[in-house]
Amino acid sequence: MKVITVNTSPFDGQKPGTSGLRKPVQTFMQPNYTENFVQSILDVALVGRVSKDVTLVIGGDGRYFSKPAIDSIVAICAGNGVGRILVAHNGIMSTPAVSAVIRARKADGGIILTASHNPGGPNGDFGIKYNCDNGGPAPDQITNQIFARTKELTSYKTLDQVTGLIKIDQIGEQVVQYEGGQLAVEIVDSVNIYLDLLRTIFDFAQLRSFLATKKILIDAMNGVMGPYVKRILVQELGALEQSAIRCIPMEDFGGEHPDPNLTYAADLVNKMKVGDYDFGAAFDGDGDRNMILGRGGFFVTPSDSLAVLSDNLETIPYFKKNGVKGYARSMPTSRAVDLVASQNKVNVYETPTGWKYFGNLMDAGRVSICGEESFGTGSDHIREKDGLWAVLAWLSVLASVKVDSVETLLKQHWSKNGRYFYARYDYENCESEPCTRMMAHIKQTITDPSFVGQTFKSSNGVEYRVNEAFDYAYTNHLTGEIEGGGGHGLVILFNEGATRAIFRLSGTGSSGATVRLYLEQRESKNVNGNVDDYIKPLAEVALNISKLTQFTGRQAPTVIT
Template identity: 25%
Template sequence: MELHFFGTNGIRGIPNDDLSAEFSMDVGKAMATFFSAKKIAMAKDTRITGDMILNAVSSAVMSAGTDVVYLGILPTPALQYYCKKNHVPGIMITASHNPPQYNGIKAIDMDGTEIDEEKEYEIEKLIMNKKFKNVSWENAGRFYYDDTAVDLYINGIISLINFKKISERKLNVAIDTGNGASYYTSPLLLSRLNCHIVTLNSNPDGKFTGRNSEPKPENLQDLINIMKTGKFDIGIAHDGDADRCVFIDENGNFIDGNESLALIAKYTLRAGETLVTPTSSSDALKDVCQQKNAKIIVTRVGAPIVARTMIENNAVIGGEENGGVIYGKHQFCRDGAMTMSLMLNLLACENKKISELLREIPKYYMVKKSVPRKYDWDVIKNKLLDALGNKKTDLLDGIKIYEDSGWVLIRPSGTEKILRIFTESKNEKTAMDLNEKYINIINKL
């Protein structure tokens, strides 16, 4: 199956360019036709084009005879939790970590998971053939508001952690919500957990003027500087729709998503249980699973793929190297607030500093860079394979090359027209050198 509109996480584009109001309506009609449900829950992040895309999609949904239950500005996982608990499909208007000029449309299944590729393919066929359900005026859907989603979501998270111990610890927390969808929910959750909090960029701003919405070290310097004062136990940052969460330790050091996932896995997994993670993740996860006598399953990149594999294998935890953790006991999707709460639970129960806990995780160094993708991936892939000769490779997702000193993963982004280059080694300089080496090879090709 070849998908034309859906990327790694939904449909994304620039409104009034490749994500027009007309196309958004077609997507809404197709999703309503596909789900054929009495009602669909909808939410959006803070982007300034959110109203435009939301209104186009919701009008289209109602034209198919389906009611729209609007939940307001919410993190994507909060909408997913609402869908799961109320057994209704959902549509999220978000472009996650992409720059503010982007927006997107993401379909949520009735179990709260992102729809799989087969369902995306069926929706694309409806879009291309314009075979939409269309009802007479008296059967058109209605538009309702529901303000219960925030409490439902936060109470669900609190039920899965040691509320008493976290409350007693009175953790000092600095949080940067990046002007995104978690501007209200994450500070509220931290307050209920009796944390002393300082917030950064905790106002809804669809232009992300506080910082770039992707929570990378270069975008989190204000939070890092606050953490360097030594007055806080942990720093927390989300992306635009808060399905991801990254951390800064008490000394102001950025914690790589691989390390935070490995740390949560170490204290969550039990012998015989399963962790699911994509091929882009660190070998530290394999080491942790080996220590815990747990099983690890490696998948293609993409949170929906990880989540589906977790469901199929009854896995407790899964996640990606970008701060996207999936906790199966809560829901099968990336959830920034749940990830945040699991880390606070760990700090409270172990009564240690986060830097101390991280010393228990096997140390690897990963370098992540990207280059513009000028040609079709198949062309690049074939040329790369020819250039690699007899080197050991894995073609599960992109091309993973095994060197004596580490590994390299080259794959096309599912959300942008770039090639992502991941390299990992137990030696930091080696990881950097490997990345530079393969960027040069790509540029020459």
């Protein structure tokens, strides 16, 4: 085989979003589209490095088009002189496992083939994400360089043969020989590498004993987590075989939407409501998100999940040994963990949405646990959010504090710390232009000096007085620099800051626009009250301020969580 140079032209819109480039799969299947983006990644990643000394990890959630994409990546890595790649067995490697493998094998980075919680299949979505040598998503500085490179690329290097270069179903060493060099390829079983890491974090004997007395139901949603759930929860920790459902990874996720929330994981919720189960959980397509349920389908919001785990971290051996350095949350995430930080006298850090913003805090030893309201929770054991870690953390806490249920633990937590009633309204697949105009309208409204001090009233008479309103700009906690000057969400604080509404355009969609409205209200007394009683009046006021229905035509959200 020979290295060849293929002439190409830039494609518009290859800008990575919150976590990688996500587009409809048919977009990635265009001639040169995937190759251009991969070449752009390598052009940035290989700067200052000797290519033959570089090791990269390649894996993903196994969605449609993954195997042809792996073929292309292998050929382009060879064409660019990369010395070694670690490729997932059958192409299947969860996003947290990619981070774990990068760190365990001291690789120089990784390319993850996933569109996370977005649907798969021929008419679904595909995505490519670059992770750095710390195992975490590339920061803005790197993704901006990749995007700049996509706009000027005129050629890419590959081999004159692309398909059949490696056998991804055979674990072990392989070599791709070509004129002038070779590429060492190792097909790895990431489940065992990831399991070895988990053994250093949790007390597996305690977990086995606990699971012997409990009935759990874990839904892999036909995504990448199936092999991990089977190997770790069932084989290693002794959960019943029937505890693990939808554990065969499918290219189209069985025609389902692999997003672990009350809408798209409704089947699991219903099973929990009618079945005799103590604990339930679901994962998204690539395994970095999780949803936690208690007996009877009791739903734990991701914000409450972060707060409860933060408050009980030292029951887990890893944190008992290493200590708790700090907590972090994305700005739209409920401030429930802030209440825990205040009680425990631990620092809490607020960042924009996107796990990449937690990486430097963890690398600097500032943070032990992080979380996002979008069903992402993780710790400094890797540099990605980690769905299975969160499930094992919950089971460890429950085993340690010896309460009778998830619901009891959460209600005890609220009684101790107070509660933030919280909800997120998602308006998916809206037309982009009206959404952009709506956000401009909101920004103009809330930055008018006369806006602060105004009082708004819901139809049932609840009053909300504006105390502060702003376009959220991120001040880097390590450098003190303001990054980007805003654009991370439009925030309105009411009633002395106890109540908050946030508008944001999501960066995880593949087409159109998704508007997210985040709503929260602090309550210190009636902590077991009805969520709707607190959220619906606030939503009504926020929607009136935004004129969302007038701009988008949407009468109701697609998903409420």
